[in-house]
Amino acid sequence: MQLYLPIAEVSVNMFLLLGLGGGVGVLSGLFGVGGGFLLTPLLIFIGIPPAVAVATQAPQIAGLSLSGTLAHLRRRTVDLRMGTVLLSGGLVGSATGVWVFRLLTELGQVDLLVSLAYVIFLGVVGGLMFWESVGALRRSKGGTVVVKPRKRHGWVHGLPLKMRFRASHLYISAIPPFVIGLLVGVLSAIMGVGGGFIIVPAMIYILGMPTAVVIGTSLFQIIFVTGFTTLLHATQTYSVDAVLALLLLVGGVVGAQIGAQIAVKLRAEQLRILLAAMVLLVCAKLGYDLIVEPSELYSLGRIAL
């Protein structure tokens, strides 16, 4: 059934959108990643204007993250204090990101910004994931498990403005989490992602947080940052398509539950390679489109009637 999206101003098959949301939801449930970094490029591939694809991800991700956070709150695996510091940085970052996004929209370069950001981050994340899963496969075959001891005292511990984070058993400066939150906030606004794939490793390796509270805390702060990003995109770039967001969300929540059920039964290591390969494939497609001479060199701006 064709559905005319009010803000994107294109007519798209409703079941295609539900399916896309669902498919990416399954992946996110399976691997514990948000999936925004796959959904935005896919939406662009099916003809949604890049600005709308990015802005519409924000409410979508906020809804999905709330769903996940509730479960983590019940299990008490959320460091609320750390989350608050991260999200205060995130709000500043999101405002900066939307400002840059709006500026480049006016200059007609926003598509380039989105594509470049994706090529770089998908390349790096996909590459790392691929590397890690190949390593994990090799380890599970060899049978020897090498656990690197985590450094408890790095440069992070020398900074001022120290705060006590009880849930994470940390006494560190508030500056590093604030800066991490800020950077992820910028990415959230210009890429239409939650940023979990960056903030989770950053929390473990830079801040030294215990793994148990990382996912919950990340999801908790994502709700606020993407929520704020929604409001900024709605008022600054007018690109949030509520109908599109709801369809993706319905597909997404169902998919995520299915994915989580499958994850319990399956060994995820081989599948992780598959996910990495998919991320690299999307990255390659976006990169290819930037390098190869397009068949039509001219494009039209947004109409102002």
Next chain:
Amino acid sequence: MRGVLAALFWLCSLLPVLAEQVIADLNQNQVAITATFDGSEIFVFGAVRRDAPVPAGAGPLQVLVSIVGPEGPIDVRRKEQVAGIWINADTVEIDSAPYFYAMATTAPLREVISHTEQMRQRIGLEHLVKLIDAPADVADTPAFREALMRVRSREGLYEELVGAVTLRDETLFDVSVRLPANLVEGDYRARVVLTRDLEVVDSVEQTIAVRRSGFEDWVYTLAMDKPLIYGLLSLAIALFLGWAAASVFRYVRS
């Protein structure tokens, strides 16, 4: 609409006797863009009223029907290769271009109307897509105008239907023009022109009001006029859905 036609007749009766007059109507004067909008068919039909016999030796009667969507300025961008990647480099603002344009005729355009008449009546894309002040620092600016027409043609927004108008006994005519799904709001002008020997004999114009309607209209208006409320509402619904999903699945599992 009837009133307009009646007024037209009355006006015509005041004028010196015209040999041939066109009377035309559309199957609809309003198009509603709803959530399931998938394009719309506009059926233009009419008749020729003749007070005197056609002079001997006159060429055949021709009919030209055009539908022109809302006109306005638009930016056209050209990509260039910079450091290995293709990015938007030059921008030219086309001063005025219709968003939609369809022209249907009974015969090839050059057999229907002369160049001068075409210019006087502003018929054809070459007179509607206007680039007046081209920036001096951009090379080959006419290419931007060509590109606009090419891109819109490919999107089904610019169309020329040669020979699509059927004319019976030089009296009754009709043509069907399809408005695509990717329409924008605005007033679309439908015009019927009668010609003989490349000269315009008579013409009439009607307006088709294309409007968003129902839910589509409500969402769009809210998003543009009260963006903060729209943003809050979108977010609230998304969060509610997230919460509801979590509760439902927890209930199902337990």
